[in-house]
Amino acid sequence: MKNAINQPQTILLLGGGSDIGQAIVHQLASPALRAVILAGRTTPLEMTTQLPGSVEVVSVPFDAVDHAGHDALVRSLVEQHGDLDIVIQAFGQLGDAVGDDPVAAADLAEVNYVGAVSSGLAVANQLRRQGHGTLVVLTSVAGVRTRPSNFVYGSTKAAQDAFATGLGHSLQGSGANVLVVRPGYVRTKMSAGVDEAPFACDADDVAAAVVTGLKRGRSVVWAPPVLQGVFGVLRYVPGPVWRKLDR
Amino acid sequence: MDRTTSRLTGWGCTAPSVATLVDASAQELTAPGALDRLAGSRGVIARGLGRSYGDPAQNGGGTVVRLAPSDEPIRLDVTSRSVTVDASVSLDGLLREIIPQGWFVPVTPGTRFVTIGGAIASDIHGKGHHVDGSFGRHVTEMSMLLADGEVRTVTPSSDPDLWWATIGGMGLTGIILRATFGLIAIETQHMLSDIERVPNLDVLLERMESGDQGYRYSVAWVDLVATGAHLGRSVLSRGNHATLDDLREFRPRAVGDPLAFDPPSIPDVPRNIPNMVIPFTVRPFNELWYRKAPKQHHGTETLTAFFHPLDMVGQWNRLYGRNGFLQYQFVVPFEAVDTLRTIVRKISDEGHASPLTVLKRMGAESGGLLSFPTPGWTLTVDLAAGDRGLPKLVRDLDELVLAAGGRHYLAKDSHTTAAVIRAGYPRLDEWKSIRARFDPDRRWVSDQARRLDLL
Numbered sequence: 224m225k226n227a228i229n230q231p232q233t234i235l236l237l238g239g240g241s242d243i244g245q246a247i248v249h250q251l252a253s254p255a256l257r258a259v260i261l262a263g264r265t266t267p268l269e270m271t272t273q274l275p276g277s278v279e280v281v282s283v284p285f286d287a288v289d290h291a292g293h294d295a296l297v298r299s300l301v302e303q304h305g306d307l308d309i310v311i312q313a314f315g316q317l318g319d320a321v322g323d324d325p326v327a328a329a330d331l332a333e334v335n336y337v338g339a340v341s342s343g344l345a346v347a348n349q350l351r352r353q354g355h356g357t358l359v360v361l362t363s364v365a366g367v368r369t370r371p372s373n374f375v376y377g378s379t380k381a382a383q384d385a386f387a388t389g390l391g392h393s394l395q396g397s398g399a400n401v402l403v404v405r406p407g408y409v410r411t412k413m414s415a416g417v418d419e420a421p422f423a424c425d426a427d428d429v430a431a432a433v434v435t436g437l438k439r440g441r442s443v444v445w446a447p448p449v450l451q452g453v454f455g456v457l458r459y460v461p462g463p464v465w466r467k468l469d470r
Numbered sequence: 471m472d473r474t475t476s477r478l479t480g481w482g483c484t485a486p487s488v489a490t491l492v493d494a495s496a497q498e499l500t501a502p503g504a505l506d507r508l509a510g511s512r513g514v515i516a517r518g519l520g521r522s523y524g525d526p527a528q529n530g531g532g533t534v535v536r537l538a539p540s541d542e543p544i545r546l547d548v549t550s551r552s553v554t555v556d557a558s559v560s561l562d563g564l565l566r567e568i569i570p571q572g573w574f575v576p577v578t579p580g581t582r583f584v585t586i587g588g589a590i591a592s593d594i595h596g597k598g599h600h601v602d603g604s605f606g607r608h609v610t611e612m613s614m615l616l617a618d619g620e621v622r623t624v625t626p627s628s629d630p631d632l633w634w635a636t637i638g639g640m641g642l643t644g645i646i647l648r649a650t651f652g653l654i655a656i657e658t659q660h661m662l663s664d665i666e667r668v669p670n671l672d673v674l675l676e677r678m679e680s681g682d683q684g685y686r687y688s689v690a691w692v693d694l695v696a697t698g699a700h701l702g703r704s705v706l707s708r709g710n711h712a713t714l715d716d717l718r719e720f721r722p723r724a725v726g727d728p729l730a731f732d733p734p735s736i737p738d739v740p741r742n743i744p745n746m747v748i749p750f751t752v753r754p755f756n757e758l759w760y761r762k763a764p765k766q767h768h769g770t771e772t773l774t775a776f777f778h779p780l781d782m783v784g785q786w787n788r789l790y791g792r793n794g795f796l797q798y799q800f801v802v803p804f805e806a807v808d809t810l811r812t813i814v815r816k817i818s819d820e821g822h823a824s825p826l827t828v829l830k831r832m833g834a835e836s837g838g839l840l841s842f843p844t845p846g847w848t849l850t851v852d853l854a855a856g857d858r859g860l861p862k863l864v865r866d867l868d869e870l871v872l873a874a875g876g877r878h879y880l881a882k883d884s885h886t887t888a889a890v891i892r893a894g895y896p897r898l899d900e901w902k903s904i905r906a907r908f909d910p911d912r913r914w915v916s917d918q919a920r921r922l923d924l925l
Binding site for chain 2: 224225226227228229230232253254255277305306351352353354355396397398399438440
């Protein structure tokens with residue numbers, strides 16, 4: 224149960240190695256924080272930054288495409304650690320160069336979208352059962368308007384974003400809620416091989432936007448915030464111009 | 471039984487959760503199997519008027535029960551100078567009934583809008599704690615619904631363990647259905663009080679130490695916005711129940727109907743307003759509040775003006791806007807008066823606007839294992855929950871309080887941790903083991919119990 228000053232006690236990070244996810248965990252740390260559960264494909268996972276000594280950091284195996292296992296995983300974590308105050312959905316792949324590979328593209332969709340759906344619903348059911356809690360979903364501006372150079376990735380993020388937004392609406396009145404996070408280019412190990420885009424920011428900037436969004440009870444945050452305005456325009460730029468922008 | 475899905479918070483309007491809110495009579499609640507059905511997997515907690523500041527009367531995903539009144543909610547027994555009431559009866563309702571008959575409750579907090587069940591579960595205290603102790607001390611019998619469905623009449627001698635785990639036990643030992651407690655006789659509904667402006671904290675501490683024993687009731691409002699030489703300037707208000715003779719002397723007009731009790735009320739503060747409690751507003755408010763107090767005044771005032779001035783503004787908690795607020799209350803032993811000074815200076819230095827800060831000397835403990843009151847200084851400070859520096863401030867204050875051997879009040883708490891409560895309550899483990907004996911399946915659960923690992 225989070226306290227009066229918005230400090231969570233238990234955080235589950237799906238995609239436990241994610242730089243952005245870990246930055247969010249780091250900024251949510253306080254004396255109230257009891258457990259951080261890092262869930263990921265390759266365990267053991269560790270926090271790359273120091274948390275207060277009173278925090279128990281645990282690492283559990285999590286496979287985004289093991290759809291049938293998500294519900295059981297959530298239930299067993301709750302059994303061990305109690306209510307989940309914040310769950311961050313931060314797993315996903317960039318999957319570059321799958322624009323012409325049907326199988327690789329389907330695999331990417333399987334992780335980024337289908338995995339987000341099954342794990343998102345398993346988490347949402349738990350938050351509904353406990354009557355409180357927030358699911359933070361990291362989507363991307365790449366899904367706001369898909370670019371020719373990474374439209375498969377963009378499409379998975381668009382679908383995940385639509386799912387998360389709708390899930391947030393469906394949870395209205397349950398005490399649970401969803402915060403959709405739309406970062407632009409973020410300097411992380413995932414994006415290391417990709418050219419930096421305008422309005423690039425760091426994982427800590429995304430985390431700061433998330434913490435503010437949680438405090439204010441927002442349902443969507445953009446990181447950096449200026450991207451909301453930028454994409455408000457880019458969304459309607461004519462196709463030929465849009466293609467030209469995507470060098 | 472009426473059920474609704476409700477989003478609940480405490481009086482501080484922070485950390486909401488959604489629960490099934492059930493309005494049930496004691497009869498419905500104690501029917502065979504009723505508790506099984508209500509408890510489900512997330513348990514049950516009773517809720518009164520929701521005046522505790524944090525989350526003790528919330529139970530996310532579970533059931534929150536409000537007791538409906540019985541056929542005879544209030545039974546006054548003049549010969550034993552006591553009253554037997556439903557746990558859901560509020561002090562407001564009770565006082566309206568008994569004051570005209572010449573009786574008053576032994577303990578009242580700063581508001582009439584608490585229930586008797588809540589008063590016992592929080593073992594509340596008031597301006598008279600240095601003389602009369604806390605509420606639990608005056609209770610002689612309770613009827614409780616226990617986790618196994620049994621309804622048991624409990625007294626301090628019949629079930630001492632259960633009794634002292636329930637007084638101050640935050641509702642986690644069972645649902646209090648009805649209680650009997652002693653009353654005090656009054657001749658008038660007025661107080662004979664002394665009000666004085668005090669220029670700073672040191673003078674205040676000295677005045678309270680040397681003079682409190684001359685009064686049944688004593689409390690000081692402290693201006694935490696004032697700094698420098700004015701640090702801790704206050705309005706000290708002390709008094710006793712006014713007798714008819716006092717009334718003849720100070721308010722002859724009221725002698726004709728000395729027990730007429732009709733507290734005024736102003737409309738509620740509207741919902742969803744922005745936070746009004748900011749330095750810009752608090753500074754002039756505190757200045758005004760200090761200046762409007764007489765330099766020195768000896769005279770009568772009504773019970774309402776003396777005990778419950780805030781009740782005149784309905785839903786004043788909404789003044790803090792959507793982020794809500796927390797009420798930081800601690801007690802430190804008298805020897806640790808320097809810690810009190812440090813804390814007052816710290817809050818004042820960091821510029822947190824608090825329009826409502828009160829200081830009180832506490833008397834003896836009641837015996838409740840989780841009861842808050844213990845001999846020492848207790849300070850209560852309201853702080854807007856959205857304030858930037860608040861997480862650090864409360865962490866620092868928690869450390870200072872614990873280092874001085876103090877503790878925090880569970881009925882006010884909405885921010886501490888299991889470790890802080892453990893350090894402040896040396897008998898916590900004893901309480902836990904008694905609680906577990908009476909509720910092995912953890913039927914009684916609240917958000918606070920989960921947050922602070924109380925079960």
